[in-house]
Amino acid sequence: xxxxxxxxxxxxxMGRSICAAVGADPALELVAAVDPGAVGADASGLKISxxxxxxxxxxxxxxxxxxxxxxSRVTVxxxxxxxxxxxxxxxxxxxxxxxxxRAAFSGSNCFMTSNFAISAVLMxxxxxxxxxxxxxxxxxxxxxxxxxxxxxxxxxxTAKRMAAASGDWAPDRTQHEVLPGARGxxxxxxxxxxxxxxxxxxxxxxxxxxxxGQSLTIRQDSxxxxxxxPGILLAxxxxxxxxxxxxxxxxxxxx
Ligand SMILES: NC(=O)c1ccc[n+]([C@@H]2O[C@H](COP(=O)([O-])OP(=O)(O)OC[C@H]3O[C@@H](n4cnc5c(N)ncnc54)[C@H](O)[C@@H]3O)[C@@H](O)[C@H]2O)c1
Numbered sequence: 001x002x003x004x005x006x007x008x009x010x011x012x013x014m015g016r017s018i019c020a021a022v023g024a025d026p027a028l029e030l031v032a033a034v035d036p037g038a039v040g041a042d043a044s045g046l047k048i049s050x051x052x053x054x055x056x057x058x059x060x061x062x063x064x065x066x067x068x069x070x071x072s073r074v075t076v077x078x079x080x081x082x083x084x085x086x087x088x089x090x091x092x093x094x095x096x097x098x099x100x101x102r103a104a105f106s107g108s109n110c111f112m113t114s115n116f117a118i119s120a121v122l123m124x125x126x127x128x129x130x131x132x133x134x135x136x137x138x139x140x141x142x143x144x145x146x147x148x149x150x151x152x153x154x155x156x157x158t159a160k161r162m163a164a165a166s167g168d169w170a171p172d173r174t175q176h177e178v179l180p181g182a183r184g185x186x187x188x189x190x191x192x193x194x195x196x197x198x199x200x201x202x203x204x205x206x207x208x209x210x211x212x213g214q215s216l217t218i219r220q221d222s223x224x225x226x227x228x229x230p231g232i233l234l235a236x237x238x239x240x241x242x243x244x245x246x247x248x249x250x251x252x253x254x255x
Contacts, residue, residue: 002029005236006060006084008075009067010048011038014089014225018064019043021229028236032058035067052078060084062236069093073100080104085239087232088112091153102245111239113249114153116231120205121249123220124158127207130216131165134209138184142196142204150195151185154205157248162207163189203227 005022009015010033022030023044033043036050052075055063062085065075069092077100079086085108088101093112101110115121131137141155163169169189177183184194203222209215222228231249238252246252 002027003236003240004029004031004059004061006030006032006034006055006058006063007043008034008052008055008063008065009071009090010043011035011041012066014066014228016043017225017229018066018232019046021233022064022236025233028233032060055079055084056082062087062239064088064232064236065090069097073097076101076110077104080106080108080110083107086110086112087235087239089116089228089232092149098245098247105245109239109243110245111235111242111252112245112247113231113235114157115203116228116235116249117203117220117222118231118249118253119220119227120154120203120222121231121253121255123205123207123218124154124161125250125255126218127158128161128165130207130209130218131162132168134211134216135168135170136210137162137169138192138194138208139187140194140196140206140208142198142201144201144203145197145199147197150197151187151193152195152203152205154203155193155195156187158205158207159187159189159191159193162191163187 005028007019022028032054033046033048035048038048039050041048063079064087065072066089072090076086139155141152184192187193205220207218
């Protein structure tokens with residue numbers, strides 16, 4: 001039995017790749033593609049619809065959402081209301097949105113993560129493991145200059161997990177920030193996050209730890225959108241069997 005999958009945001013950069021990957025996976029079947037910005041266009045053999053109703057009409061069991069936060073705030077509760085499982089990759093959603101989604105899913109399940117790249121999931125886990133052994137750490141994330149939000153959801157999640165893994169971070173001793181912002185944004189536990197925006201790069205992150213006489217750098221690189229596909233396909237296959245809302249691909253990787 002294949003899992004019937006719908007894709008919302010099917011006309012976007014990620015959506016197009018997801019439709020192709022779902023169509024090529026023998027365990028999954030692409031049954032609906034929705035995107036009001038690309039109505040009528042081809043998505044791996046299906047015509048893109050502008051209406052969420054197309055998902056219900058096609059009997060989608062799992063729906064993947066890669067759009068914009070404002071659209072997800074409408075789509076995801078709609079999926080819960082219609083008993084479909086949701087796999088949400090859209091970024092820019094707040095903690096309050098996550099709470100709303102958690103409350104909405106009782107009859108079906110929802111999975112969300114700010115980063116579907118398996119190497120990024122491992123990077124965050126390694127950063128968590130390293131945290132208790134260092135007093136100072138900073139995060140440098142690098143993305144293409146078309147990215148709307150800064151810092152990235154991955155950088156914020158990494159800092160949250162590092163803050164939870166150690167309560168022993170040294171305060172910043174900078175006395176005068178000559179250029180405002182030079183020390184980056186202040187994340188959880190005072191961990192500094194620097195967001196670099198460059199044409200030509202995709203999605204990269206370094207977590208740099210320091211203590212007396214030694215440092216550790218953990219670096220992760222996503223070179224193109226194909227880096228997210230294995231994680232998205234894994235989530236499509238697991239979401240139906242893990243009740244309620246799950247946040248973070250590490251939960252499905254049993255890390
Ligand atoms: N979690 C991850 O690992 C990960 C990885 C890559 C991208 N993203 C996120 O995925 C999202 C999409 O990225 P992208 O590069 O494909 O962007 P994109 O701009 O190429 O595509 C977004 C698509 O969403 C569509 N859309 C807008 N409103 C819609 C609505 N109401 N209903 C249905 N479709 C709607 C647009 O028409 C567009 O085709 C962004 O939020 C991005 O940050 C997440």
